[in-house]
Amino acid sequence: MAGIIGYGAYIPRNRIKVEEIAKVWGADAPSYRRGLGLEEKSVPSPDQDTITMSVEAARKAIKRAGINPQEIGAVYIGSESHPYAVKPSGTILAEAIGATPEVHSASFEFACKAGTEAMFVCLCQVESGRIKYGLAVGADTSQGAPGDALEYSTAAGAAAFLFGMENVAAEVNETYSFMTDTPDFWRREYQHYPRHGGRFTGEPAYFKHVLGAARGIMAKAKMTPRDFTYVVFHQPNGKFPLNAGKQLGFTREQIETGRLVPKLGNTYSGSSPMGLTAILDVAKPGDSILMVSYGSGAGSDAFIYTVTDRIKEIQDKATKTRDMLDKNKVYIDYGTYAKYRGKIRRAE
Amino acid sequence: MRDVAILGAGLNKKWGELWSMSLRDIFVEAALSALDDAGVDHFDSMYVGCMTSGMFVAQEHLGSLMADYLGMNPVPATRVESACSSGGVAFRQGFMEVASGINDLVLVGGVEKMTDVGGDEATHALSAAADMEYEAYEGITFPGLYALIARAHMHQFGTTREQLAHVAVKNHKHGAMNPVAQYPFEITLEDVLGSVLVADPLHILDCSPITDGAAAVVLCPVEMARKISKKPVVKVLGSAQASSTIALHSRKDLTWLESTAKAASDAYKMAGKGPRDLQVVELHDCFTIAEIIVLEALGLAERGKGGQAAESGMTALGGKIPVNTSGGLKSKGHPVGATGVAQVVEITKQLRGEAGARQVKGARVGLTQNMGGTGGSSVVHIFEAV
Amino acid sequence: MANPARYWREIPQRYRLEAGKCVSCGEIYFPPRLVCAKCKCRQFRTVRLPDEGHLVTYTVIRVGPSQFADQTPYAVGVVELDGGVRITSQIVDCDFDKLAVGQRVRVEFRRIQKQGDAGILCYGYKCVPA
Numbered sequence: 135m136a137g138i139i140g141y142g143a144y145i146p147r148n149r150i151k152v153e154e155i156a157k158v159w160g161a162d163a164p165s166y167r168r169g170l171g172l173e174e175k176s177v178p179s180p181d182q183d184t185i186t187m188s189v190e191a192a193r194k195a196i197k198r199a200g201i202n203p204q205e206i207g208a209v210y211i212g213s214e215s216h217p218y219a220v221k222p223s224g225t226i227l228a229e230a231i232g233a234t235p236e237v238h239s240a241s242f243e244f245a246c247k248a249g250t251e252a253m254f255v256c257l258c259q260v261e262s263g264r265i266k267y268g269l270a271v272g273a274d275t276s277q278g279a280p281g282d283a284l285e286y287s288t289a290a291g292a293a294a295f296l297f298g299m300e301n302v303a304a305e306v307n308e309t310y311s312f313m314t315d316t317p318d319f320w321r322r323e324y325q326h327y328p329r330h331g332g333r334f335t336g337e338p339a340y341f342k343h344v345l346g347a348a349r350g351i352m353a354k355a356k357m358t359p360r361d362f363t364y365v366v367f368h369q370p371n372g373k374f375p376l377n378a379g380k381q382l383g384f385t386r387e388q389i390e391t392g393r394l395v396p397k398l399g400n401t402y403s404g405s406s407p408m409g410l411t412a413i414l415d416v417a418k419p420g421d422s423i424l425m426v427s428y429g430s431g432a433g434s435d436a437f438i439y440t441v442t443d444r445i446k447e448i449q450d451k452a453t454k455t456r457d458m459l460d461k462n463k464v465y466i467d468y469g470t471y472a473k474y475r476g477k478i479r480r481a482e
Numbered sequence: 483m484r485d486v487a488i489l490g491a492g493l494n495k496k497w498g499e500l501w502s503m504s505l506r507d508i509f510v511e512a513a514l515s516a517l518d519d520a521g522v523d524h525f526d527s528m529y530v531g532c533m534t535s536g537m538f539v540a541q542e543h544l545g546s547l548m549a550d551y552l553g554m555n556p557v558p559a560t561r562v563e564s565a566c567s568s569g570g571v572a573f574r575q576g577f578m579e580v581a582s583g584i585n586d587l588v589l590v591g592g593v594e595k596m597t598d599v600g601g602d603e604a605t606h607a608l609s610a611a612a613d614m615e616y617e618a619y620e621g622i623t624f625p626g627l628y629a630l631i632a633r634a635h636m637h638q639f640g641t642t643r644e645q646l647a648h649v650a651v652k653n654h655k656h657g658a659m660n661p662v663a664q665y666p667f668e669i670t671l672e673d674v675l676g677s678v679l680v681a682d683p684l685h686i687l688d689c690s691p692i693t694d695g696a697a698a699v700v701l702c703p704v705e706m707a708r709k710i711s712k713k714p715v716v717k718v719l720g721s722a723q724a725s726s727t728i729a730l731h732s733r734k735d736l737t738w739l740e741s742t743a744k745a746a747s748d749a750y751k752m753a754g755k756g757p758r759d760l761q762v763v764e765l766h767d768c769f770t771i772a773e774i775i776v777l778e779a780l781g782l783a784e785r786g787k788g789g790q791a792a793e794s795g796m797t798a799l800g801g802k803i804p805v806n807t808s809g810g811l812k813s814k815g816h817p818v819g820a821t822g823v824a825q826v827v828e829i830t831k832q833l834r835g836e837a838g839a840r841q842v843k844g845a846r847v848g849l850t851q852n853m854g855g856t857g858g859s860s861v862v863h864i865f866e867a868v
Numbered sequence: 869m870a871n872p873a874r875y876w877r878e879i880p881q882r883y884r885l886e887a888g889k890c891v892s893c894g895e896i897y898f899p900p901r902l903v904c905a906k907c908k909c910r911q912f913r914t915v916r917l918p919d920e921g922h923l924v925t926y927t928v929i930r931v932g933p934s935q936f937a938d939q940t941p942y943a944v945g946v947v948e949l950d951g952g953v954r955i956t957s958q959i960v961d962c963d964f965d966k967l968a969v970g971q972r973v974r975v976e977f978r979r980i981q982k983q984g985d986a987g988i989l990c991y992g993y994k995c996v997p998a
Contacts, residue, residue: 181978189977230883602934617956621936629927682928731946731954
């Protein structure tokens with residue numbers, strides 16, 4: 135059975151607290167903290183972008199898988215902040231990890247579920263036998279408009295997964311996708327910041343698709359929430375995944391290991407994928423994992439994984455996600471944040 | 483090989499930001515000053531030392547240009563480039579042409595026009611003296627490269643920040659007596675240490691400035707000089723040049739200037755002199771730390787102890803071996819291609835007894851040391867009053 | 869550095885630290901060379917440099933060239949990678965006060981420069997405290 139043979143994540147070092155942002159816009163920090171279930175978020179340094187983070191996450195995945203990168207047949211990065219509008223991020227990633235020249239690539243976009251789209255495509259290519267290994271990355275350095283609610287949560291991070299048929303650490307038992315045309319959150323070309331439908335982004339968007347995909351995959355696999363050790367949902371804020379879990383009948387414990395958002399923020403295409411890496415860091419053989427992503431526009435990809443004995447051999451081969459999240463972080467103020475994120479108008 | 487003399491020497495009137503003077507004007511002014519000093523109005527061949535007129539003013543083909551503007555077509559005219567040692571290397575070329583007997587009267591000039599571009603572009607142009615792909619690409623600047631050397635020297639030998647500052651203070655004390663200098667005023671230790679940091683541990687006052695300026699000399703065989711010169715004859719005793727790696731990180735020892743040591747050793751040998759025979763020195767203080775490590779490579783200070791030289795007064799006017807009586811690159815200015823030739827002009831004046839307030843009493847033997855980049859090239863000359 | 873060809877040519881070095889090892893005397897050159905400085909041999913094997921090393925010397929650039937003006941102050945150092953080859957590299961994600969000669973560092977992939985808003989993006993190596 136095909137599945138994940140290696141995984142890795144990357145989180146930039148900088149953090150900014152909700153209080154720091156609220157101060158500038160005259161907002162009430164405690165109510166944002168409560169309402170969003172969020173304390174702080176990661177901020178990329180000026181020399182970091184979707185590609186640099188993808189390379190670092192991918193290098194960890196390759197280290198864990200222990201494979202020759204020349205045998206990787208496809209490299210896909212899913213993001214809504216690809217550095218180039220035309221020129222795939224994957225070519226630079228493929229070159230950096232030494233997978234070129236016999237390799238496929240394309241840039242994936244589906245708002246926050248571009249990463250899981252890449253994962254789905256790699257899985258299928260491996261299962262079909264067309265490629266030996268596929269590398270899928272979900273990564274973002276998204277922007278939130280100054281003063282907008284999203285500014286508190288838009289963060290940066292990357293998660294990379296290598297798919298293969300041998301030495302699988304997490305088998306993919308089932309996949310499912312639930313998608314409709316729902317204009318909840320979008321960005322037109324040449325616009326700097328995205329726009330969203332306010333409260334419309336909740337029930338008709340996130341919840342309809344996440345719950346739809348979760349129920350759909352569980353029906354397909356004939357499983358119930360009780361059958362899972364862990365569940366990870368797309369995490370735009372601290373509340374939504376808890377709410378979705380509750381509606382579906384999952385416990386807080388099942389959700390908590392993969393729920394990074396209170397300290398990380400929303401890493402968009404990296405969101406549920408990074409949560410998955412945090413789970414894989416501590417999972418035991420036999421554990422069952424449900425993953426449900428969400429991308430505005432809108433849709434959710436669902437995966438069911440079963441962890442194998444192989445997980446024990448690969449977990450410690452690279453830095454763990456919670457270690458990156460909790461250790462080696464440095465807090466910045468709003469001025470530095472605005473400078474790093476290019477929010478200050480410069481001379482031509 | 484014939485013995486070669488400096489027949490004439492001069493700088494353009496003032497070094498600094500010369501807004502109303504173009505590259506060609508500055509060079510011609512210096513050349514005319516040297517020709518007047520020599521008492522001749524023609525020459526057989528000429529050399530122009532210039533680091534990068536191409537990047538600063540988008541002008542190449544300086545040989546033809548300057549020969550034309552000096553009214554000296556069709557003499558052969560050669561542009562020489564060796565980053566910051568362009569002037570010194572041009573001088574060596576001129577020396578060899580006269581020494582070999584190919585020509586009798588050779589003009590050697592050096593020039594740089596740096597202020598037609600903004601600070602950013604100037605920094606970019608100067609970084610071409612380093613490894614563009616593997617040093618400059620990474621974001622290192624020239625002050626940064628010398629700061630790396632300074633940190634290593636401080637770590638290895640205990641050299642202090644104050645010792646670096648003493649070099650700048652001394653050179654300004656000398657430059658205050660030089661009317662051509664860009665910054666002809668004294669500064670204090672506090673001024674240096676309190677000035678803005680450019681690349682730790684170097685402050686802005688540890689660094690030579692951006693300058694427009696030119697210098698020129700006229701060379702001829704010593705015999706001819708004895709016949710036609712109205713001034714004391716200054717002879718070139720030794721001339722040598724050496725190269726080292728372009729990138730600082732490729733050197734085995736980051737604090738040892740191999741190219742300067744080699745050029746100095748060869749020049750001393752040719753001149754039949756040693757460090758103890760020198761009475762006055764002009765060396766390449768592009769940054770304060772540079773003067774310290776050059777002194778060590780020239781054998782004027784023990785390895786690791788170069789920091790004590792300016793601090794103790796050894797290298798000040800009136801001290802054991804005055805260094806950079808002109809004010810050095812720090813106070814006089816550093817129009818890159820001109821520097822190597824200007825050093826020769828200062829030593830010539832010293833050995834003739836024409837240095838006025840800056841005169842080193844009884845100076846008979848002097849040395850110039852000019853280098854490019856972080857020491858990728860070095861050229862050393864030794865002179866004697868005959 | 870705006871020129872695409874000029875940037876592209878150095879990619880194996882900037883992305884993968886590919887160096888050339890002299891087949892005759894074993895000396896390693898980064899970037900690769902056409903002739904060995906030690907033994908004058910003209911044949912080399914491609915090797916990848918290790919991605920860990922230590923700081924030989926360092927500085928903090930406070931006044932940077934225009935492409936780096938937004939990043940000041942930033943640290944740069946000479947790093948000796950394990951095995952002996954030295955590179956010049958920025959040191960990032962570090963406390964300037966904690967930089968020290970001999971400090972262990974690790975190579976990370978970062979964006980080095982970009983050509984304004986419309987030019988190419990230039991990637992390469994930087995070092996972080998290990």
